[in-house]
Amino acid sequence: MDAIKYLDPTTQFVLFSIVKILVAFGVTLTFVAYAVLAERKISAWIQDRVGPNRATPVFIKFLPVIGPALVRLGIFQPMADGLKFLLKEDFTPAYVRKVYFWLAPALTAVPAFMTMAVIPFGSTLGNPKNPMVIADLNVGVLYTFGIVSLGVYGIVLAGYASNSKYPFLGSIRSSAQMISYEIAMGMSVIAVFMVIGDLNLSKVVEYQGANIFHWMVWKQPLAFFIFLVSAFAETNRLPFDLPESESELVGGYHTEYSSMKFALFFLGEYANMIAASAMMVTLFFGGWTFPWGGGAAAGLLGGLGHIACFVVKMLLLMVVFIWVRWMFPRFRYDQLMDLGWRRFIPLALANILVTALVLAALNH
Amino acid sequence: MTKVVERKPLSLLERTYLPSIASGFKVTWKHFARSVFKGKTLTMEYPEEKWVVPEGYRGAPYLVKDQEGDTKCVSCQLCEFVCPPKAIKITPPGPEGPAADRANAEKMPREFEINMLRCIFCGLCQEVCPEEAIFLQRDYSLTGRTREEMIYNKEKLLELGGIHGGVQKWKHKLEEAREQEAFPVKNP
Numbered sequence: 001m002d003a004i005k006y007l008d009p010t011t012q013f014v015l016f017s018i019v020k021i022l023v024a025f026g027v028t029l030t031f032v033a034y035a036v037l038a039e040r041k042i043s044a045w046i047q048d049r050v051g052p053n054r055a056t057p058v059f060i061k062f063l064p065v066i067g068p069a070l071v072r073l074g075i076f077q078p079m080a081d082g083l084k085f086l087l088k089e090d091f092t093p094a095y096v097r098k099v100y101f102w103l104a105p106a107l108t109a110v111p112a113f114m115t116m117a118v119i120p121f122g123s124t125l126g127n128p129k130n131p132m133v134i135a136d137l138n139v140g141v142l143y144t145f146g147i148v149s150l151g152v153y154g155i156v157l158a159g160y161a162s163n164s165k166y167p168f169l170g171s172i173r174s175s176a177q178m179i180s181y182e183i184a185m186g187m188s189v190i191a192v193f194m195v196i197g198d199l200n201l202s203k204v205v206e207y208q209g210a211n212i213f214h215w216m217v218w219k220q221p222l223a224f225f226i227f228l229v230s231a232f233a234e235t236n237r238l239p240f241d242l243p244e245s246e247s248e249l250v251g252g253y254h255t256e257y258s259s260m261k262f263a264l265f266f267l268g269e270y271a272n273m274i275a276a277s278a279m280m281v282t283l284f285f286g287g288w289t290f291p292w293g294g295g296a297a298a299g300l301l302g303g304l305g306h307i308a309c310f311v312v313k314m315l316l317l318m319v320v321f322i323w324v325r326w327m328f329p330r331f332r333y334d335q336l337m338d339l340g341w342r343r344f345i346p347l348a349l350a351n352i353l354v355t356a357l358v359l360a361a362l363n364h
Numbered sequence: 365m366t367k368v369v370e371r372k373p374l375s376l377l378e379r380t381y382l383p384s385i386a387s388g389f390k391v392t393w394k395h396f397a398r399s400v401f402k403g404k405t406l407t408m409e410y411p412e413e414k415w416v417v418p419e420g421y422r423g424a425p426y427l428v429k430d431q432e433g434d435t436k437c438v439s440c441q442l443c444e445f446v447c448p449p450k451a452i453k454i455t456p457p458g459p460e461g462p463a464a465d466r467a468n469a470e471k472m473p474r475e476f477e478i479n480m481l482r483c484i485f486c487g488l489c490q491e492v493c494p495e496e497a498i499f500l501q502r503d504y505s506l507t508g509r510t511r512e513e514m515i516y517n518k519e520k521l522l523e524l525g526g527i528h529g530g531v532q533k534w535k536h537k538l539e540e541a542r543e544q545e546a547f548p549v550k551n552p
Contacts, residue, residue, distance in 0.1 A: 042396070045405075046396050048395055048398065048407070049399070049405055050409065323392060327388030
């Protein structure tokens, strides 16, 4: 480890960045796998079912009590699912537009992971020059919005490339929905940044760091609400899952996809959920800071504590995502558009105005 | 006659969707708490626990024996004839075949096969049988490793069918005949 200290700062930076990227990527992928499990389990419980409880690896017979309990919780199910996706036949129908058909899943999954880059998931691990964020951009949130809106291209392309009716309709719906709600989402955070006065997400966390009462969710509840609902729409989650509405569109934009290509869409959806949760934690729930406050960690243990705190907050929001799925029936398409354009955009604008007035009054 | 369903306009509170959020959460929480904290789920974990098959359930058709342990089937082949998917195949004994189990039955099948892969559990064989020799019984989950294994032969069907304690249609005739034999009749 000492050898690292003698490298020049640029090399050190590159090295640390690569490590952070790999770790964040791996952890996100694991979270995606277990988010799927959580979704299945929580859905099952809400519907009075048991959920996946069968996947049993060979070594489990050596764990006397914990083993069967883990099996009942379905802990090993994601591994079996992953393996299944790898072994499934990757079928490409003859009538699709091949290049775009192959490109679309990647275009959906990649932006979902790229948004994680600017999110500060921890303070430091002892070295203050090495913050726990992959790219500490000054325009953090603008980058996120830019990348998130790229995600829609994957879906549009999937619908176009599939060359069949259901995916086409699904992707049309999806693009309209995502473009509409992006406006509301973008406007809702403007008010937040007006209060904070900085676009850098690390600064946003710092601003909220003092204690639980400084969290943005108390100062901008309306902005949080609009952001939350827009996040549901952006990630194509119920009650806004019109693009994949099973009852009408079979599977929506990924009807023609199978095997790993389908898995990539799935991955993208859940990675988007994780990214949206992480974003909400950063913007409204004080990021990695503990509810009782405290600045950047001095040692390794504190740093890990901050990361754990961030993850716990994120997971709670993920549960909200999953839970809401069973609380609402799906919105009709016109209701969805109505909600986006005629309720949330005016509300977000009003919120900006009120925030501006209050800020002006306070500064005088 | 057309019935007009009255749709009341939503009140301001309802239009915010907040009451439906609350009621949605209430319902989902109720079910979640019941499954997680009380462990009450509606699911039956099938291979480990099995449902009680009700009386009169119409599962797989099996041949039955009567109270004396004799084969009831008389190889009339009505079931074979009526079987819609042609699952039943009966080999009659023929002139030199084995004698029937029952004393006053003319014959019984040499072989009686039901292809359980073809059988649709319709119960027409049971309905048509004049001897009450075949019944749809309680088995609903039949498994085998090969197609051949799923063709049940007479021996297997009789073993699975067991004894049916129904009316013994010809018993009193047999008794009557026996009594007559025992009766001291003087030939002229």
